[in-house]
Amino acid sequence: MKHATVLGMICLLTACAGDPATHADAMAQPAGLQREQVQAGAFLLTSYARITRTDQPLTVYIEGDGMAWRSRNRPSDDPTPHHALGLSLAVADTSANVVYLARPCQFTPMSVNPRCAVTYWTDKRYAEEVVASMNAAVTQYLRRLPGQRVNLVGYSGGGALAVLVAARRQDVASLRTVAGNLDHAAVNRLHQVSPMPDSLNAIDVAQRVATIPQLHVSGADDTVVPPSVARSFVAAVGPCAQLRIVDGMAHESDWAARWPGLKAITLPCS
Template identity: 35%
Template sequence: MAGCAAVPDRFEGRSEGRFEARAQALGLAPGWIDAGGYRLRLFRNRTISPGVRLYLYLDGDGLPWLTRTKVAADPTPHNPLVLELLAQGPAPALYLGRPCYHGEQDAAGCSPWLWTAGRYSEPVIAAMAAALERLIATESIAQVTVIGYSGGGVIGWHLAQRVPEVDQLVTLAANLDLQAWSLRHRYSPLIGSLDPATGAPMRSGVQQLHLFGRQDRNTPAALTAAMQARFGPAFRRQLVEAGHAEGWLEHWPALLNALDPS
């Protein structure tokens, strides 16, 4: 599938425009998928052949708030790190955006709650799970490796719980214990969001790898100590010489090569 020829006019001069422009520069083909009453943004590095493994990339929270008291009008990420990671990784790979992101913040059914307190709520998770299930069915995908960065790791956890074809979950700098993370930053509780730390253990058959940066002050590995104690060896953690957003690109090829997709 070819990359887009130009950034759509409605994106120009906005955070979505910068994000779309970077996707175009990386040769990623754009698309949309309707699921759960929302329209979700897609980027892919090539057409998916039947019966193969898909690497699904999920982004962080972007910009939910402008300040501690002012909600952002557009939560789309400014940093295209996840697009860069996707471009380095194996094919086929696909970026799946969240409800109300990428220019959809004013669409029917959207409200700031879905990118603030409810950013990991049932409507968000259900829509993204439905999108993944539709992709699996229409493109005959055999297995899925979910790769979630920061808050995308939280969503990835829930997708792995719900979608049987997901047999591998990799998170990078993910705030998997929402309560511990909120307390660390003195954030208001994410009321309505689904917290992996207080939910059921990951279903059997899902290989987990949770990567944390040694220099990450936003989401250090220590925040998931209680999850490690509760979930045991299946909750596998690994430290990387990285910060929250810095250093991941340099280490990503080696980290991917170390994965066992069997």
């Protein structure tokens, strides 16, 4: 059986050179995003934050799966993305209050994160304790902005977590995903790789987020998470979800360059 998901192997097809943390800092600093660490549930998460207006909502970006696998049958020792596309979306956002959340075990030294284990970037990447951790981090940042709501954005596997977090909150103003893995069971079947029974699946909570205004963006050339995945999720949600398929874009294309225009799209039910 093939063990590595295609999402986890993307880094194998790209130039994964240099220090990821240094690269992330260099991306974030010109945008005024400062590196922080947040103890959230079972995990110590690395984040980048810019909060400048207490009278404005918060936008939270959730990173993709990162470098989960070194080869088709060998998990990575460290899931930190070498090219953090979720962070690039946050950098492109000029809103007053922006937070980027790395996934558990990304960018955070294993020595200070004892709960980290390979399973959390392979078969349990969307497990209950992972969702609970991301949700707790969102709550902590919203405490800095009393009375404000949150806009959730997720790239790739982060899209799954954005949906799963949204399903357990009452303060979500909007939900957006880019190349989101909104049905990991369907994606893994498509690529004939192992299922993830210990992970929650975004499409299973589609009706729980049905009243949230949302946009799901997919690349027409994405062969990793093809547009059919987002299309099925949008159909399961109903009229408050919109699908936008972008010509010429693949899974790891330069989504940040397109993001200001995509983010400006008026959402249904808003």
